[in-house]
Amino acid sequence: MLDPIIAFFERVFRAIGRGFGLVIAWLVWPFMAAHGWYSGRSFLVRIPIAAFLVALVGLYGYFIWQTQVWTSFNPNFIDRYKLGERNLSAGLEKPAASGAARTCQRSAIVDVTAELIDDNVNRNAWISSMLLYKLGLFGTDWDHTPFLDNKASFQRGVNEAVRRTTVELVDTLVRMRGTSAINNNLQSARSKLQYEESNWYFGLSPFGPLTPTPSQYRAAIDDLKAFNTELESCAANFDTRADNLLVFVDRVANSLGGTSAILKERAEKHANGWFDTRADDRFWFAYGQLYGYYAILSAVRADFDQVLNERNLKPIWIETLKQFQAALAVQPAIISNGREDGWIMPNHLSTMGFYILRVRSNLVEIRSIIDR
Template structure:
């Protein structure tokens, strides 16, 4: 009785096996044909081809190394700066030390975040192989090799916003004094295009690559802090300046939350959404940078935070950021919010972003009274 059934399934599995074999043979045929052609050629032809193949292996090996290894990644890296041990706000004279002022934690962390992006790591977005894409397809439109680039751009978005605040508000007295040259130079350099390589076509010719500009911004920030320590520069820790800093961060989070919402609602493809990973890691990079800079801001504006009784809510805001940064899935999924197989990492990240933003808005309302 069972023999016909067994025979049927044997034929089915045999057919599936033949189909898989045909697919594999179809995929391998170009390589086998190329190998046969290559073996019959002389070394005059084989030598250059072999050299090109070796160079491709080296270039792509370096590319994979740059995109997959994250050096210096640590959401808690700010703790090494021991900002909680500072006793005076940024720019104020240090007690018992003549002609010595407190440097700015915000400036130091802006430099550290950028240093992590371009010195401790390669700036992925402007590398040649990243710009070439996968057979002409932008890496951002694939599930491969783009997570680190998106994370770096998220960090850089926050640092750019901070650079504007430093030059326009924090580094001058009530906006009436002249703009500090170092902060002005840093702002200009950090705003440079994120994807410039050594050569380009628009306009055509050789160019200075993106990382060089960002390294120059790091140098300018370090120079400013050196001047601040010598009391030769200004860092204005007024409550309205703190309000401006938080307003910029909240605005960025609101925009990112909307991007995550639209992607989550319109593309419920689960693990097969090829753009979910870069959306997630861009948002993660923003929170990573904001968490670091908010700890620095707390040190620089310690007087205002203490006078306005903001310590408790500020601590809660940092706790929300810590919780968000613990989300580090190996594979990003953009599933339906009521799904039961594929998770929805974008909606989860958006939830944490809104919680952090609500804390920021609450602090702003207190400062604005």
């Protein structure tokens, strides 16, 4: 009585086995054909091909290593600066002994911004402009796959925070009531950081040689350090007025609001759980942005120490930084864009969006307090 059932399942499993065999044969055939062709060639042909394949394997090994190893990743790296020990706002003259050279307080914002760039392009490879990243996976953009793109998205998120900060440094924070001349070092840094994020040594549009993105960003680090050297020697301005802080906080809040909207759109329209291949890009971009802004706003607390004391902003500022820390503690191994009440496939985009809105809400409140 069971024989027909057993026979049925035997036929099913045999069919599945034949199917797997055909798939494997289809996958292996090009390599077997290439091996046969290669074996029949002379050494003059085989040696260059072998050298090319070895070089290609080496390049891919280096590429995979750089995308998977996150050197110096530490959401709390800002603690090394011991900013809580500072009691003088940026640009103010330090007390000095009689006859000693004048010195002023350097900007923590500028120092931290330079370190964020340094982490992106010196301690790590800048993934977005690596040749193999630009070539993609068999012509498919790595951002459209679930592989090897998380670090690139994180770096671009950090870079978004850095770009916004350098813009505000030039336009607002170092200009005395907006009427003084633009600082040349900061203007140069801003210009270099607006450079295209994915440029390699050669491009097709426009066609010809290019300056690679990491080179421009490294030069921006030098410009930022040069500004702080000027500031420390009292040869540059840093205008720590309340209205300048208001503008900066407003810009950061707007930047985070835009990211929250991107996360919301992706979570609502592409809720495919682990199978949403762009969910990890969105998550790690947002994470990188929060990573950068957490360090920068920690530095703002030191640079605008006097304003925060005068407006009694320190308690809410500290609470805002704690909200950043809570968001940066969310580090899932696999990013899922599932149902918001999902168990097996949760929605990490909604979780990150929630934390971003909490941070943004505090920033809006800070702005309102300053504006009173």
